[in-house]
Amino acid sequence: MVPFAGWMMPVQYTGVIDEHRAVRSAAGLFDLSHMGEIEILGEQALSFLNYALTNDAAKLEPGSAQYTLIPYTDGTIVDDAILYRLDDRYLLVVNASNVEKDLDWLRHQALGFPAAEIRDVSDQTALVAVQGPCSEEVLRPLMDADVVTLGYYHATQAMVCGASVLVARTGYTGEDGFEIFVESGDATRVWHALLAQGKPLGLIPVGLAARDTLRLEAKMALYGHEISDQTNPIEAGLGWAVSLEKGDFVGREALERERRLGPARKLIGFEMLERGVPRAEQPIYKDGVQVGFVTSGTYSPTLNKPIGLGYVPTRFSRLETEIDILVRDRPIRARVVRTPFYKRERGASP
Amino acid sequence: MNPENCWYTQEHEWVRIEGDVATIGITHHAQQQLGDVVYVDLPEVGATLNQHQPFGSIDSVKTASDLFSPISGEVVEVNSAVTDDPAVVNADPFGQGWMLRVRPSDLAEADTLMTADQYGLYTQES
Numbered sequence: 122m123v124p125f126a127g128w129m130m131p132v133q134y135t136g137v138i139d140e141h142r143a144v145r146s147a148a149g150l151f152d153l154s155h156m157g158e159i160e161i162l163g164e165q166a167l168s169f170l171n172y173a174l175t176n177d178a179a180k181l182e183p184g185s186a187q188y189t190l191i192p193y194t195d196g197t198i199v200d201d202a203i204l205y206r207l208d209d210r211y212l213l214v215v216n217a218s219n220v221e222k223d224l225d226w227l228r229h230q231a232l233g234f235p236a237a238e239i240r241d242v243s244d245q246t247a248l249v250a251v252q253g254p255c256s257e258e259v260l261r262p263l264m265d266a267d268v269v270t271l272g273y274y275h276a277t278q279a280m281v282c283g284a285s286v287l288v289a290r291t292g293y294t295g296e297d298g299f300e301i302f303v304e305s306g307d308a309t310r311v312w313h314a315l316l317a318q319g320k321p322l323g324l325i326p327v328g329l330a331a332r333d334t335l336r337l338e339a340k341m342a343l344y345g346h347e348i349s350d351q352t353n354p355i356e357a358g359l360g361w362a363v364s365l366e367k368g369d370f371v372g373r374e375a376l377e378r379e380r381r382l383g384p385a386r387k388l389i390g391f392e393m394l395e396r397g398v399p400r401a402e403q404p405i406y407k408d409g410v411q412v413g414f415v416t417s418g419t420y421s422p423t424l425n426k427p428i429g430l431g432y433v434p435t436r437f438s439r440l441e442t443e444i445d446i447l448v449r450d451r452p453i454r455a456r457v458v459r460t461p462f463y464k465r466e467r468g469a470s471p
Numbered sequence: 472m473n474p475e476n477c478w479y480t481q482e483h484e485w486v487r488i489e490g491d492v493a494t495i496g497i498t499h500h501a502q503q504q505l506g507d508v509v510y511v512d513l514p515e516v517g518a519t520l521n522q523h524q525p526f527g528s529i530d531s532v533k534t535a536s537d538l539f540s541p542i543s544g545e546v547v548e549v550n551s552a553v554t555d556d557p558a559v560v561n562a563d564p565f566g567q568g569w570m571l572r573v574r575p576s577d578l579a580e581a582d583t584l585m586t587a588d589q590y591g592l593y594t595q596e597s
Contacts, residue, residue: 136561137532138507330506330533396510398530420509420532427509449528449535 128155128217133328140331141422144294145463147323148253150315151332153300154308156248157220159227160240161211169237170211173230173371174204175354177364181206186274186291188362191215191223196353196375199226200344203291205276212287212302214248216344230371247308251315251324252298252335254465259319260299264288268299282307282314293332295339295463334419338463340390340430346401346416347388347430356384356432386413387438390460391446392428397453399429399446406445406452407437415446423463429455472499472591474565478541478581479590480523485565486541488581493542496569497529497560500594505531508557513538513570518546520573522580527570529560538570542580548572 131152134140143149161170170178176189183206191199200219205212215223220243231237251259260268266279268288276289284307292298303311316324327335333343340358342348347357354363355376363376393399399418404411418429429446437444440459445452477485483501487494502508510530520526520540527538550569552559560568575581585593 132533133506136507141532334532396512398510398535400535420530422507422532 130155131326131328132330134326137328137330137334138422140325140327141334143323143325144253144296144327144331144335145423145465146254148251148255148259148298148319149294149327149331150312150319150324151250151252151327152248152312153250154247154305155217157215157217157223157241157243158246158248158302159213159215159220159224160242161213161237162209162240163236163238165234165236166211166238169231169234170204170213171367171370172234173227174202175363175370175372175376176204177367178204178206178211179367183208184275184277185272186276186289188274188359190348190354190359190362191226192354192370192372192376193350194372194375196355196372196379197350198344198348198352198354198357199223199350201342201348201359203289205287205289207276207287219344245305247303247305248300249303249308249312249315250292250298250300251319252292252294252296252327253324254297255319255322255324256296256298258322259315259324260288263314263318282310284311286311293339293341294335295341295461296335296465333417334422337417337419337428337430338421338423338461340461343417352432353379353384355379356386357388384435386432387435388416388430389433389438389457390428390430390462391444391455392424392426392458392462393446394443394454394456397446397448397451398427399431399448399453399455404447405431405433406447407433407442411447412437412444418446421462428458428462430460433457473587475587477565477587478584479587479593480539480541480584481593482523482537482539483594484539484541486581486584488542488575488578491574492547493544493573493575494569495541495571495573497538497564498590498594499564502561502564502568505529505536506533506561507531508560511553511557511560511570513549513554514546516546516549520544520546520571522583529557540573541584542573542575543577544573544575546571547574 413433
């Protein structure tokens with residue numbers, strides 16, 4: 122167990138590679154109770170959210186969700202989040218380590234929206250995720266709601282083992298899967314029910330370390346790495362979560378300019394051509410000169426080779442470009458490759 | 472868990488001295504902390520090791536770490552099983568996962584290392 126943003130979290134249960142492969146081939150069970158949950162209610166909830174977030178919240182139907190960013194005025198990033206529209210409120214799910222910062226910032230932005238109410242429900246809300254191709258099979262017998270027809274980035278209320286939950290078809294692994302929001306008091310019961318139901322199908326508990334390798338293969342950004350108060354969504358490849366079609370919002374001017382001029386640097390994915398595992402913050406070199414840095418790196422359990430993400434000047438971001446990563450003070454050859462590194466085969470599931 | 476016939480470093484390497492040959496590896500505690508090992512970089516036969524100085528490196532999925540020599544001497548054998556299939560370090564750190572055999576230049580250096588009992592306490596504390 123390690124301390125993580127004030128929580129005691131398991132880094133691994135059985136082993137990173139085992140856990141990683143279980144999620145790719147069967148299913149994994151994640152305790153994500155550390156994540157922050159913020160409710161937004163009131164008549165001005167939508168207009169506030171469309172001012173404080175980059176994506177267009179007006180596009181959300183009740184029961185649907187979208188990936189979005191909380192921007193600073195200069196277009197850099199306070200946090201990334203998933204915004205759910207429920208029947209009578211919105212739910213914003215943010216990173217554990219950023220909850221306090223996000224709340225301070227959002228409350229400040231909400232000063233001009235007296236009829237928007239912000240409620241931090243992180244402490245009373247636990248979050249359990251089931252991810253992997255067998256997820257649907259694990260959940261179906263336990264839920265009274267129809268999880269089979271629940272679409273990607275959609276959510277519905279459901280009962281599981283007598284507990285009232287919000288079940289969403291979302292995740293951070295690149296697999297089909299569900300995230301289940303449950304009152305803290307019911308969380309253990311739901312965890313054990315999912316574990317018992319999933320075990321015969323190959324489901325195992327998955328810790329933080331495999332969560333990181335899974336999201337990295339799927340090229341999903343991690344705050345403090347690919348995105349931060351030093352980076353903007355356009356260079357991070359998250360322009361699709363920035364809506365310039367809606368009205369004014371925080372950071373709009375900066376992001377409009379960035380999109381118009383094109384980013385000076387870009388987030389790239391690369392694979393190593395020689396032995397060596399890239400790690401965050403290592404320098405990226407081109408022709409002997411430092412041109413960028415690694416944001417995340419690991420040994421990919423699916424591809425069986427070291428992979429990484431990092432920022433380089435746009436002119437070096439083209440596929441097949443050869444770069445060097447300074448691994449433990451030694452330049453190791455690498456090549457810009459197409460991302461995501463891993464993409465699941467889409468079958469019958471949404 | 473930690474064999475009695477080995478000496479231990481604060482960086483979690485072990486050394487077992489038999490006659491004029493010392494065998495070096497990392498401990499069970501170390502492999503557990505590292506998680507799945509994917510690369511081990513070791514020096515070649517003939518290389519000189521200095522006590523407490525890095526002699527190689529180890530990469531797991533999670534992290535990278537230097538390997539520190541428990542003893543000074545000359546490398547006489549490198550375990551290619553470890554470089555070919557690094558998972559053996561996780562599976563059997565005190566046995567098949569050994570890394571180097573060394574001809575020690577000063578056997579008295581071993582006295583500065585921890586015994587199995589001392590290392591057991593050390594890892595409980597850290």
